[in-house]
Amino acid sequence: MPDLDRLLQAGARHVQDDVTYVVESHPLGHLTLPTGQLAAFDPGVTDEDDEPFTIAVPPGRYRTVGWVAVLEKEDREWQRRVAALQLVIRDEPVVSWELALVDGDDPDGLEEGEFYGYGVDTGAGAFADITVSQALARWDAEEFEEVFDPDEFPDEPVPGHFDWVIDKRTGGNVIMVESGWGDGYYPTYVGRTASGEVASFVTDFLVLP
Numbered sequence: 001m002p003d004l005d006r007l008l009q010a011g012a013r014h015v016q017d018d019v020t021y022v023v024e025s026h027p028l029g030h031l032t033l034p035t036g037q038l039a040a041f042d043p044g045v046t047d048e049d050d051e052p053f054t055i056a057v058p059p060g061r062y063r064t065v066g067w068v069a070v071l072e073k074e075d076r077e078w079q080r081r082v083a084a085l086q087l088v089i090r091d092e093p094v095v096s097w098e099l100a101l102v103d104g105d106d107p108d109g110l111e112e113g114e115f116y117g118y119g120v121d122t123g124a125g126a127f128a129d130i131t132v133s134q135a136l137a138r139w140d141a142e143e144f145e146e147v148f149d150p151d152e153f154p155d156e157p158v159p160g161h162f163d164w165v166i167d168k169r170t171g172g173n174v175i176m177v178e179s180g181w182g183d184g185y186y187p188t189y190v191g192r193t194a195s196g197e198v199a200s201f202v203t204d205f206l207v208l209p
Helices: 131-138 141-147
Strands: 013-016 019-033 039-040 060-073 076-088 098-099 118-120 124-129 162-167 172-178 184-186 188-192 198-204
Touching: 013 076, 019 076, 019 124, 019 162, 019 188, 039 131, 039 198, 076 124, 076 172, 118 124, 124 198, 131 162, 131 172
Parallel strands: none
Antiparallel strands: 013 019, 019 060, 039 124, 060 076, 076 198, 098 188, 118 184, 124 172, 162 172, 188 198
16 A cells, blocks of 8 residues: 555655655645546546446535645756645545455455556546546547647646536536646545545555655
8 A cells, every 4th residue: 555645745855866756735626426426537538337436425525636746856846747636525634545446346356566546548537426427438529629628728736637517417527637647557545534434535646756
């Protein structure tokens, strides 16, 4: 299990070779979950058969946080990478983390260092209700390109940040960011409080050294 407390620490500095990684925290707005069934995915690669995490939360609106690693060389900003995307369910301390799973995942079958996650082929990762993910899977290429046009994205401190309501009836939206170094395979973890309640979900984009 990775040290997520190390990742989710604004102001933390991590050095590798001649690069310093400085962690920043940025609010990304609220995610509406009409069913409480969360999905994590690449918005450009969706399938109606995709499944939500086995751990559901009460339907509602929850705040999201983008954790950015600012890479510095010679005391100057070199580039920015999204290190993690967090969905906060409860504003309480997390005392334990576990891998977020979907039906069919068997954590007992994982070897040391292995994990379940989702694949990224378009350089972006997102959180949304499973109904939103399924709706996106029904869009054609023209619809997708019209909404998810990078030239229309606002200039944000969090690379690739985009918030769009997909289901106007329920308010179900998708919150997207650039995925770390780009395409890859990324795990999501569930944080629990001392009483065992779900506090947050965090997708780790495997940026920090």
